Amino acid sequence: MTDQLAIAVRGLRKSYAGQPAVDGLDLEVRRGEVFALLGPNGAGKTTTVEILEGFRHRDAGEVSVLGVDPARPDSSWRARVGLVLQGTGEFDELTVREVVHHFAAFYPTPDDPEKVIDRVGLAGKADARTHALSGGQKRRLDVALGIIGQPELLFLDEPTTGFDPEARREFWELIRDLAAGGTTIVLTTHYLDEAETLADRVGVIAGGRLVQVATPATLGDRDNAMATVSWRTPDGTVQQVESDTPTAVVAELAARLRADGGDGEIPGLTVTRPTLEDVYLRMIGHR
């Protein structure tokens, strides 16, 4: 397990009451990358991530996170790993500012709490009591608490659930910023656009195993997939052909229309390749 890896997992297994939830999983996450874990409900993502975070015991396998076995963490390791879980909890009467300052005191080299509040877009709510925050604002506070210790590795569990579209875009910017600063990020998400826009690589977990790891552009051989060219014929019906040379198909169609006296414009022309969602759904057996 080299220094280039933030996470190295071999043969990870975990069963609940004899039922395997993680069933011989291998995983490598490089330092500095954004890695998205995808998979259907019950695939074993949370179990895997909680083992990596040191919150769950494993039955078997080797696990190294920042060079440490999370089953035997020390306090310096804890401070190097940031967590954004699904709902950190309630802080009742405390304000956003108080909570972030309070958490900063747990870490040896915390970031500036005011800067972090601003970074997650809560500057206007710094003096609001946390119970009065909206769902999306609470999630932003969760993110602030995950990054206040300036972690080397940040786990984000479905981070943008409940965010409005603008908040998602702002959050994505924040993640890109953290990644540009060298933070390794492991994110679980059910939003394929989120994985596509943020991740250097995605790993698909199904049935407790990692079934594929690839860049979003190449998952499921997507970049080599046939393109579908579709257009409208003069009688209004839609025609479609699949081709691995769609440009040639379009050129031929345009030439044919020009030969028929047209201006070469192809009505209703679209050229599409499978989306990340298409290949993902095929991979997990839904198409």
Ligand SMILES: Nc1ncnc2c1ncn2[C@@H]1O[C@H](COP(=O)(O)OP(=O)(O)OP(=O)(O)O)[C@@H](O)[C@H]1O
């Ligand atoms: N504490 C537990 N006790 C018993 N079974 C559990 C426990 N936690 C998870 N499981 C089971 O293990 C399997 C994997 O669950 P896990 O939560 O890891 O999946 P997931 O991929 O995170 O799913 P989701 O996308 O729904 O969050 C499921 O069948 C689940 O019912």
